[in-house]
Amino acid sequence: MEARITQFFDRYIKGSYFPEMHITDIIEIIIIAFLVYQLMIWIKNTKAWMLLKGIVVLGVFILLAFVFQMHTILWLAKNSLTVLATVIIVVFQPELRRALEKLGERKFIAAVVPFESAKDKGRFSEATIDGIVEASYIMGRAKTGALIVVEQAIKLTEYESTGIRMDCIVSSQVLVNIFEHNTPLHDGAIIIRNDRIVSATCYLPLSDNMGLSKDLGTRHRAAVGMSEVSDALIIVVSEETGYVSVAQGGRLDRNISKEKLREYLEDIQNKKSESRSVLAKWKGRLSHEKKSDE
Numbered sequence: 542m543e544a545r546i547t548q549f550f551d552r553y554i555k556g557s558y559f560p561e562m563h564i565t566d567i568i569e570i571i572i573i574a575f576l577v578y579q580l581m582i583w584i585k586n587t588k589a590w591m592l593l594k595g596i597v598v599l600g601v602f603i604l605l606a607f608v609f610q611m612h613t614i615l616w617l618a619k620n621s622l623t624v625l626a627t628v629i630i631v632v633f634q635p636e637l638r639r640a641l642e643k644l645g646e647r648k649f650i651a652a653v654v655p656f657e658s659a660k661d662k663g664r665f666s667e668a669t670i671d672g673i674v675e676a677s678y679i680m681g682r683a684k685t686g687a688l689i690v691v692e693q694a695i696k697l698t699e700y701e702s703t704g705i706r707m708d709c710i711v712s713s714q715v716l717v718n719i720f721e722h723n724t725p726l727h728d729g730a731i732i733i734r735n736d737r738i739v740s741a742t743c744y745l746p747l748s749d750n751m752g753l754s755k756d757l758g759t760r761h762r763a764a765v766g767m768s769e770v771s772d773a774l775i776i777v778v779s780e781e782t783g784y785v786s787v788a789q790g791g792r793l794d795r796n797i798s799k800e801k802l803r804e805y806l807e808d809i810q811n812k813k814s815e816s817r818s819v820l821a822k823w824k825g826r827l828s829h830e831k832k833s834d835e
């Protein structure tokens with residue numbers, strides 16, 4: 542038995558090369574694993590998934606061409622590589638932009654650079670949450686369609702400019718009034734920044750996610766589309782069913798309860814107040830240090 546084990550070690554293990562490992566190598570492996578994992582999630586959630594399948598098919602085709610030594614195909618593949626890379630960048634420009642924006646999102650940056658949230662002077666109050674929740678379910682019961690975008694760290698100025706500019710404190714009465722049928726502001730989406738409605742009748746980008754249910758129309762597609770290109774939380778009230786749904790990060794949570802909607806809103810409210818408190822702590826520490834220097 543012992544001889545067998547020794548023989549196994551001699552044959553398979555002894556000759557193997559084990560490089561020396563340092564702590565930085567382990568950290569490097571963890572970072573690369575994390576990045577690859579994030580990349581795979583990103584590919585799965587965007588149309589890059591279809592592209593990946595296409596690339597695999599193309600790869601197999603090129604491999605066959607290599608095996609059978611088809612020189613013209615190999616020459617074409619080699620020379621179109623740079624063009625292909627440019628095409629990918631152009632086609633996936635929105636997704637790449639979103640991926641980079643995500644890196645700069647406050648929840649990520651705030652952990653490293655606390656003063657990032659210095660721009661965040663607004664307040665997302667309880668009254669705003671109450672107003673949105675109440676209005677959504679009033680409209681749901683009345684089967685009034687609505688599309689409400691709650692802005693977060695990424696500024697939605699370009700979408701704001703597609704609508705009619707407003708400057709109005711959020712309340713359930715105002716929201717219900719805006720989405721009332723046959724009124725000038727009811728079509729399209731409204732954008733809420735902190736406690737104020739800043740624009741109405743906004744046009745949002747439509748999602749081309751093929752996984753979305755076929756019975757969802759453009760209102761829901763616009764909600765998902767907006768959540769794919771920004772970190773905003775989008776509330777949709779269906780005119781057809783009266784259901785209240787939430788789109789966030791490219792996903793649609795359909796027919797949610799009042800409590801769940803409140804949870805979603807409180808979640809983003811807490812994120813805002815968390816980053817403000819980090820800033821407050823940082824400012825406090827700074828002034829304390831200044832005082833002790835004097």
Ligand SMILES: Nc1ncnc2c1ncn2[C@@H]1O[C@H](COP(=O)(O)OP(=O)(O)OP(=O)(O)O)[C@@H](O)[C@H]1O
Binds near residue numbers: 688729745757
């Ligand atoms: N790109 C867009 N941006 C903003 N609002 C949009 C957009 N596309 C559609 N809408 C809004 O959605 C309305 C049409 O909704 P539609 O019936 O097609 O969608 P739906 O998802 O089936 O919603 P519902 O369940 O309310 O019927 C339009 O009148 C408009 O107000």
